[in-house]
Amino acid sequence: MREVVYSDGSDDDEERYGEPAVRDGAWDSRWLPLWIKLDQPALVCMFALRADKAIVAYLTGKLREAKWGGKDVFDMLATLFRIGDKEAPERFMELLEREAxxxxxxxxxxxxxxxxxxxxxxxxxxxxxxxxxxxxxxxxxxxxxxxxxxxxxxxxxxxxxxxxxxxxxxxxx
Structure with a gap:
C-alpha cells in the first residue's frame, strides 16, 4: 500500500515533510479509520489530511509510548504539524525533553x-x-x-x- 501511495503522491514532495500525504479526494476517506484500527502509523500519516480528533488521539497515543528516533516517530510528529494540530509543538517538546x-x-x-x-x-x-x-x-x-x-x-x-x-x-x- 505504501508503494501505491508513493506512486500516486504529489509532485511537490520537496515542500512536504513526513510521509507524503495522499492527494485530497484521491482516496476514499474510509481508509484512514481502517489504518487506525489496524494500528498502522505510517499509513495513518500518509492518509491524514486534516486535524481530526481520531487522528490526533491515535498519533498522540503512539508518541506517548514512543522512544526518540523510533520507527515512525518523526513521521508522526511531522504529520501533526502538517495537519495543523495546535498541540503539535508541545507534543514535540515533551518527546524532546523526555529523552532526546x-x-x-x-x-x-x-x-x-x-x-x-x-x-x-x-x-x-x-x-x-x-x-x-x-x-x-x-x-x-x-x-x-x-x-x-x-x-x-x-x-x-x-x-x-x-x-x-x-x-x-x-x-x-
Whole structure:
C-alpha cells in the first residue's frame, strides 16, 4: 500500500515533510479509520489530511509510548504539524525533553523541518534543550537553527504561504 501511495503522491514532495500525504479526494476517506484500527502509523500519516480528533488521539497515543528516533516517530510528529494540530509543538517538546538529549546524534532533514515548524515562542525551551546536547557539532547546528528561528520575523509563518521552514530555507541557501 505504501508503494501505491508513493506512486500516486504529489509532485511537490520537496515542500512536504513526513510521509507524503495522499492527494485530497484521491482516496476514499474510509481508509484512514481502517489504518487506525489496524494500528498502522505510517499509513495513518500518509492518509491524514486534516486535524481530526481520531487522528490526533491515535498519533498522540503512539508518541506517548514512543522512544526518540523510533520507527515512525518523526513521521508522526511531522504529520501533526502538517495537519495543523495546535498541540503539535508541545507534543514535540515533551518527546524532546523526555529523552532526546542523550539519544540525538545528528540533525536530519526531517528533524530540522520539525524544529523550523516550531512557533517562535518555543525558542527559549529549544535553546535550553540544545545546551544539553552531547555532541558539539550537533549542538552548534541546533543553536544556529534556533538563532534563525529567533531572528525570523513574526510574520514569517505567513510569508508566501511557505511558513517558517520556507523562510529559513531562503536564509540558509
Amino acid at each position: 538529549a542523550r539519544n540525538m546524534y545528528y540533525m536530519h532533514v526531517q528533524l530540522r523541518r520539525i524544529v523550523a515548524s516550531m512557533p517562535k515562542s518555543y525558542a527559549p525551551r529549544l535553546r535550553a534543550f540544545g545546551e544539553q546536547l552531547t555532541y558539539e557539532s550537533l549542538r552548534s547546528e541546533w543553536m544556529t537553527l534556533i538563532e534563525e528561528i529567533e531572528q525570523a520575523p513574526d510574520t514569517a509563518e505567513e510569508e508566501n504561504g511557505r511558513g517558517l521552514w520556507g523562510w529559513l530555507k531562503s536564509k540558509m541557501s
